Amino acid sequence: MGYGYWVVEEKSTGKFVGELGYANLQREIQPPVGNLPELGWVLATPFHGRGSATEAVQTVTAWGDQKFGREQTICIIDPGHVRSIRVAEKCGFKESYRAS
Numbered sequence: 001m002g003y004g005y006w007v008v009e010e011k012s013t014g015k016f017v018g019e020l021g022y023a024n025l026q027r028e029i030q031p032p033v034g035n036l037p038e039l040g041w042v043l044a045t046p047f048h049g050r051g052s053a054t055e056a057v058q059t060v061t062a063w064g065d066q067k068f069g070r071e072q073t074i075c076i077i078d079p080g081h082v083r084s085i086r087v088a089e090k091c092g093f094k095e096s097y098r099a100s
Contacts, residue, residue, distance in 0.1 A: 003037060003067060008056050010047075018043035020056050022064060022073065029076075031097060037064065037073045039093075041084075048083070057091045 005021030020041035027033060039060065043053050064073055075093050077084045085095075 003064075005040075006060070008043070008052075016044060017047050017052055018056070020060055022060070027076070033074055033076075037068060037071070039064065039073055039075050041087075053084070053087045054090050057087055061091050 001024055003022040005019050005023065007019055008017040009015060010017050018041060020039070022037040022039055024035055025038055027038075039057070041053060041057055041060075043056075047053075061073075075084075075088045077088060079085075079098060
């Protein structure tokens with residue numbers, strides 16, 4: 001597919017920060033998302049609230065813009081995960097569907 005996940009390390013210490021990237025998870029959900037690249041991320045707790053997720057997601061979405069061009073990419077985020085929703089919004093994602 002030409003994409004996947006990366007490990008993120010803190011530059012100054014080499015500590016593991018988290019993982020993020022694009023996947024094609026073939027989710028059987030409604031509405032269907034087809035083969036759209038899905039961006040996901042997870043960071044270790046000590047790095048929450050420090051802007052690390054926003055910085056990492058911005059870097060990966062810039063890479064994705066070059067890789068995918070005008071093709072749509074998606075994020076699927078639990079509605080209760082407010083911090084991840086804020087990161088996605090800061091990085092240009094807009095809510096288009098909410099499961100009931």
